[in-house]
Amino acid sequence: MNPLNRSLDNWLSAARKELARLEVPTWIEQAVINRVEERCAVVQIAALRSDPAPEKKRRRWAWFAIPSGGLALLTLIAALSLNPVTTETGRPHEGAFVALAPLESIAAEARPVLLESQLPRAQLAVYGLPVDPTRADVPVRTEFLVSRNGRLLAVRFVQ
């Protein structure tokens, strides 16, 4: 082996030892762990989203639904004309959002996404929310506010 190659091998060996001592800095590790955890949560939420099977079932009854829907609409119009009510929104009742991230980071998120989901109450413990053990397996409808890069920002419950 010529001296130049021997010298290079020595330097490569020293560089190898130096590199082997390099470890992920704590601040990077924490950031990566947070992102990995959030991504896992988003994957879980996506997997827990409502089962498409009832959709198929509904489609089978769609033809019957048209005339019966029309009848229901007429009944509703009649009922409302007799007894008018005012509602702020046509949506089901929604609770307030519970922050899962610092408020300033939620406020800084320009275009968050609202992700609807239905999950067992036990799952809420993952997000640090209180769970009644006697109702742990009872599903709850939720809406997650998720940042564009997949960070969970807030959650609210839909009744």
Place this chain on the structure above:
Amino acid sequence: MAFDPPMLAGDDAALLAQAAAGNAAAAAQIYRRYANTVYRFAWALTGSQADAGDVLQQTFIAVIERASGFDPKRGSCAAYLCGVARHFAYERHRMRIAPAEDIDALVDASASLGAAAPLPDEVTEQRRAIARLHAAIRRLPPPFREVLILVELQELSYADAAAVAGIELGTVRSRLSRAKAKLAELLERETPM
């Protein structure tokens, strides 16, 4: 949210599949097993702690999103993760060549690996020389650079290096030989070793 999962049994492929299904404990286990390997590779490629951190993050996020990419027959999990990291490092930098003034930053980064106490001159000098070596490695053309890093610095097998770079085993050997020759030439031109 706590991220201190219990140890899970299972091989890398199974853990990756669980991580892809949203299992944070499995993702943590894979991360803890390979984070340093991926980070070192990314650092050696990019020369920047911040970039290496970003590449590390992108790699693990991508892996969670598509675990189906890992095939144990094609190489180890370390090789698979380094392959993903390589993609992000290239995408990020377009294999930017480290300018000469980066040497001081490299020395600082290198020094941060050791004790915080002031270093003896000879140790500082050795670190400076290693930093110069890293800077020279980053001046190599990308195909040679990555093979040199993978085999010589990361100590991956030729087969794993071939899997990471997506080349044949024979090409790894020839590129490594040429990389070392080019590196010796670069270092000789700059400073006598």
